[in-house]
Amino acid sequence: MSARPRVGIVGTGFMGGVHARAVTAVGGRIAAVLGSNPARTAAAAARLPGARPAADLDDLLATGLDAVHLCTPNHLHARDAERIIAAGVPVVCEKPLATTVADAERLTAAAQGAGLVTAVPFVYRYHPLVREARARIAADPDAGLWLLHGSYLQxxxxxxxxxNWRTDPERGGATRAFGDIGVHWCDLMEYVTGHRITRVLARFGRAFDARGPVGARTAVATEDGAVVSFETDRGAIGSLVVSQASAGRKNRLWFSFDGPDRSYAFDQEDPEQLWIGGRDASTVLRRNPALPTAHADRFDPLPAGHPQGYRTCFEDFAADVHAALEGQPHDGLPTFADGLRAARISAAVTASAVHGTFTEVPT
Ligand SMILES: NC(=O)c1ccc[n+]([C@@H]2O[C@H](COP(=O)([O-])OP(=O)(O)OC[C@H]3O[C@@H](n4cnc5c(N)ncnc54)[C@H](O)[C@@H]3O)[C@@H](O)[C@H]2O)c1
Known part of the structure; x- marks a missing residue:
């Protein structure tokens, strides 16, 4: 690989911009870009100095790339990731990795078989205080976390x-709110606690049965929100509330992982602090580069008191992708295996919501 990874980006919307900024911030070069049509491709190339506007995916791959980032609507991920893997190029694929478990399994197996670096941006793992919570929980096996709960509300x-394309199941997938944001919470919970969800009982709900402009509304098939009860392989119970129609909530991903002696709570809208509950006294731990997490050593944190956030998470994720491309993968980089895990949880949640019964999640 070149010293500065040559990256191609497919999809030039919100995430295409986020990925391009993150890759560039950590020393990569955007060598080629592909949008949904020539005009969008040209406009994106004009925003990204040095990026070649590609005519199609084959043309993008002909640029000679160290990695391709897929930032397109969900239904396109499996099709394009498969072609990129077949070309022997590492893939960073936005979540959901695929809209079916079968596709996610096939992609994961193909990338593993080809020995390619893969990643799926479950970037909330990169909040320093998320890493701090994870390290403290791992060092405290007697914490007895038995109640794992939280929400992701927008x-x-x-x-x-x-x-939005997300409201069309053909493009977004069979689950919308859960598949779009619930999976972030589940990934974070499993990453921080080490618990694995074994079964779920889900209910889906909708704020609106039809969407669109007055006079041209069309019926909506997917959920605006979900309530999910779950159990884990370590005997905990939990609940998650997900919504994309909760007024005033923007990206309120919040968790509380509770034990009889200690509980850990984090809100990604206020990511400079971790609440550690105790029966006699509770502590609010503020982000500080001196905290003893491996995370603080590896990246380039801002001094305490200068808030970091989502953008820094993406940069740290991109830095970990580059390290993996150089053959030095770090613990915590979410890969296609994690994307497959999310697909399995999504499928179980969707089946449970349809049938109204507890549904097993394969571990
Ligand atoms: N990891 C995260 O935190 C996070 C956050 C938001 C979105 N996402 C994921 O990122 C993906 C993109 O979401 P978004 O919010 O950027 O959506 P978006 O609608 O803003 O952007 C999607 C872009 O893809 C383009 N596109 C459509 N068809 C295409 C094609 N055939 N070839 C090339 N480009 C095509 C569209 O024109 C649009 O510019 C989704 O899968 C979403 O789930 C992840």
């Missing part, structure tokens, strides 16, 4: 005229 689909 309001951007709270307007019935708001529409």
């Amino acid at each position: 309001d951007w689909l709270g307007d019935r005229t708001a529409d």
Whole structure:
């Protein structure tokens, strides 16, 4: 690999921009870009100095790339990731890795068989205080975390005229709110606690049964929100509430992992602090580069008191992708295996919501 990875980006919307900034911030070069049509491709290339506008995926791959980042709508991930893997190029694929378990399994097996680096941006893992919580929980096996709960709430689909490819199951997948944001929470819970969800009982709900402009509304098939009860392989119970139509909530990913002696709570909208509950006294731990997590050593944290956030998480994720491309993978980089895990949980949650019964999640 070249000293500065040559990266191709497919999809030039919100995440295409986020990925391009993160890759560049940690020393990569955007060598080629591909949008949904020539005009969008050209506009993106004009924003990204040195990026070649590609005519199609084959043309993008002909650029000679160290990795391709897929930032397109969900239904395109499996098709394009498969072609990139077949070309022998590492893939960073946005979540969901695929909209079916079968596709996610096939992609994961193909990438493993080819020995390729893969990644799926479950970037909330990169908040320093998330790593701190994980390290403390791992060092405290007697913590007895038995109740794992939280939420991921947004309001951007709270307007019935708001529409997006995500509301179309053909493009977004069979689950919308859970598949879009619930999977982030589940990934984070499993990453931080080490617990694995073994079975789920889910209910889906909708704020609106039809969406679109007045006079041209169309029926909606997917959920605006979900309530999920679950059990884990270590005997804990838990619950997760997910919504994309909760007024005033923007990206309220919040968790509380509770034991009789200690509980750990984190809110990604306020990621500079970790609440550690105790029966006699509770502590609010503030982010500080001096905290003893491996995370603080590896990246380039801002001094305490200068808030970091989502963008820094993405940069640290991109740095870990580059390290993996150089043959030095770090613990915590979410890979296709984690994308497959999310697909399995999503499938179980969706089946449970349809049938109204507890559904097993293969571990
Ligand atoms: N990891 C995260 O934190 C995070 C956050 C938001 C979105 N996402 C994921 O990122 C992906 C993209 O979401 P987004 O919010 O950027 O959506 P978006 O609608 O803003 O962008 C998608 C882009 O893909 C383009 N596109 C459509 N068809 C294409 C094609 N055939 N070839 C090339 N480009 C095509 C569209 O024109 C659009 O510019 C989704 O899978 C979503 O789930 C992840």
